[in-house]
Amino acid sequence: MAEKPTIESMTEQVRNIPTLPAVLGELSRRLEDSKTSSEELAQVIQKDQSISSKVLKLVNSPFYGYAGKIHSIQQGIMILGFNAVKNLVLSTSVLEAFKGVKSGDGFKIEDLWVHSAATSAAAKNLAEATKLADPDEAFVTGLLHDIGKVVLWTAEPDFFRTAVTLSMNKHIPFGDLLQHILGFRDEDIGALLAEKWKFPESLREAIRWRERPPSCKEHRGLTAILQSANLLACSMSYHDLPSTPLGAPSGEDWAKLGLSNDTNLRNWINGSEPRMQSAKYFLEMLN
Amino acid sequence: MKISRPLFPPCSAPVPGGLAKPPRPLLVSLRACGVLSPEDPRKQRGGGDGRGEANALSLLAPCPRPVVECLGMFVAISNLEPGAVSRTPVLDSRDQVLLPAGTVLSASMISTLFSRGVALVDIVSSEDAANLEDERGKARLQVVEMFAMSPKTPELQQLQRILLEHLNG
Numbered sequence: 001m002a003e004k005p006t007i008e009s010m011t012e013q014v015r016n017i018p019t020l021p022a023v024l025g026e027l028s029r030r031l032e033d034s035k036t037s038s039e040e041l042a043q044v045i046q047k048d049q050s051i052s053s054k055v056l057k058l059v060n061s062p063f064y065g066y067a068g069k070i071h072s073i074q075q076g077i078m079i080l081g082f083n084a085v086k087n088l089v090l091s092t093s094v095l096e097a098f099k100g101v102k103s104g105d106g107f108k109i110e111d112l113w114v115h116s117a118a119t120s121a122a123a124k125n126l127a128e129a130t131k132l133a134d135p136d137e138a139f140v141t142g143l144l145h146d147i148g149k150v151v152l153w154t155a156e157p158d159f160f161r162t163a164v165t166l167s168m169n170k171h172i173p174f175g176d177l178l179q180h181i182l183g184f185r186d187e188d189i190g191a192l193l194a195e196k197w198k199f200p201e202s203l204r205e206a207i208r209w210r211e212r213p214p215s216c217k218e219h220r221g222l223t224a225i226l227q228s229a230n231l232l233a234c235s236m237s238y239h240d241l242p243s244t245p246l247g248a249p250s251g252e253d254w255a256k257l258g259l260s261n262d263t264n265l266r267n268w269i270n271g272s273e274p275r276m277q278s279a280k281y282f283l284e285m286l287n
Numbered sequence: 288m289k290i291s292r293p294l295f296p297p298c299s300a301p302v303p304g305g306l307a308k309p310p311r312p313l314l315v316s317l318r319a320c321g322v323l324s325p326e327d328p329r330k331q332r333g334g335g336d337g338r339g340e341a342n343a344l345s346l347l348a349p350c351p352r353p354v355v356e357c358l359g360m361f362v363a364i365s366n367l368e369p370g371a372v373s374r375t376p377v378l379d380s381r382d383q384v385l386l387p388a389g390t391v392l393s394a395s396m397i398s399t400l401f402s403r404g405v406a407l408v409d410i411v412s413s414e415d416a417a418n419l420e421d422e423r424g425k426a427r428l429q430v431v432e433m434f435a436m437s438p439k440t441p442e443l444q445q446l447q448r449i450l451l452e453h454l455n456g
Contacts, residue, residue, distance in 0.1 A: 168436075171436040171437075173437075173438075231446070232446075234433075235430065235433060235434070235446060235447075235450060236450070237426065237429065239433075243433075245433070245436045245437040245438070246433065246434070246437040246438075246443060247437075247438075248437070248438040248440040248442060248443050249440075249442050251440070251441065251442060254442045259442070259445075260442070260445065262445070262449060265445065265446065265449050266449055266452075266453070269449065269450070269453055270384065270387050270453075271384065273376070273387055273388070274375075274376035274378075274384055274387065274388065277376075277388065
């Protein structure tokens with residue numbers, strides 16, 4: 001097997017990843033001030049031309065559901081709300097940070113982003129239905145939940161490939177396999193990066209515990225939504241690691257989300273599918 | 288695993304809610320392809336004399352599929368026959384899904400869509416239908432294979448069952 005990464009080497013790898021654009025920090029500070037107007041927020045975002053143009057492109061894509069309707073950042077804030085736009089800026093900044101990541105044998109970065117987009121669609125839909133988390137927060141969590149995989153792939157592609165093959169051959173979900181071999185999971189790497197990038201606590205926790213929601217004390221609803229959305233995306237062909245087994249949700253969380261009821265599950269699939277089908281548009285963001 | 292991609296090619300994005308009022312077919316088709324903004328001022332100038340469509344064509348951004356191919360899939364609600372299959376989700380004016388993609392339309396469904404103000408429906412051609420069935424067959428097989436190597440928990444077994452039902456239409 002290729003040389004095994006350690007938590008220390010992954011921490012070092014995360015340390016070397018650039019910080020996210022300054023616009024995010026300023027945006028967060030302004031959002032804490034209830035007197036900040038949409039015009040002021042728009043001005044902050046527009047300081048970064050690359051980010052603001054990508055936010056507009058994403059929000060107007062068929063995937064996001066406002067195709068051709070939002071022509072300016074300020075209009076986006078008025079229609080979508082402060083937090084939704086902040087989440088869009090965050091998502092766009094992360095995509096921009098990983099823009100240079102290349103695909104290779106065993107891992108296609110395009111599959112990962114389409115999977116993430118499909119997960120975010122399913123997560124938003126489930127959050128709306130269950131009211132157990134904020135739908136915009138669920139959306140951004142779905143989009144960014146797999147950043148740990150990107151870090152691991154970038155740092156240790158040979159090990160990554162071997163782990164994917166083992167996961168397929170041994171029928172062990174990828175995260176469980178990493179836990180077994182390394183003592184930590186790709187979600188743990190993602191949580192390290194989420195901490196470095198100062199993601200909100202709920203997002204950090206959901207990324208860390210997404211395959212183990214019962215261990216997440218403060219944001220279990222959001223985490224359980226992410227786990228189930230991730231599962232649905234994988235099982236509906238939007239899999240980031242094709243041919244690796246699915247992780248099983250806990251019965252308690254599945255029931256709490258109402259998904260043990262067949263009708264609810266059908267409704268969720270039917271409601272999520274149209275937006276998931278548009279997930280490929282998300283790739284346009286990367287071009 | 289690839290189940291539905293590219294089961295529904297690029298032009299099959301959910302049709303924006305502009306279908307509630309009887310729209311001009313060409314414009315609706317272009318909006319459905321994501322190549323024409325509903326607010327585009329040149330569309331407004333077009334009025335009812337047909338020049339709007341001509342202007343709209345000049346606005347075309349690069350479309351992932353040939354425009355003619357995109358246009359050919361929309362059928363006016365009055366011309367729909369029971370048994371047609373929706374190629375994309377049918378949405379109302381608020382972007383609520385009335386019917387998912389792949390629904391075999393019955394007479395009562397067509398009547399309901401009409402009463403909900405839907406003017407056009409994107410349906411699959413016979414060639415598309417054959418491809419769709421082929422893709423669905425592959426998708427069913429992939430679901431079975433994927434769940435076979437996954438843990439046998441009641442939740443995953445339930446999900447597999449519902450997904451297979453879903454794929455069987």
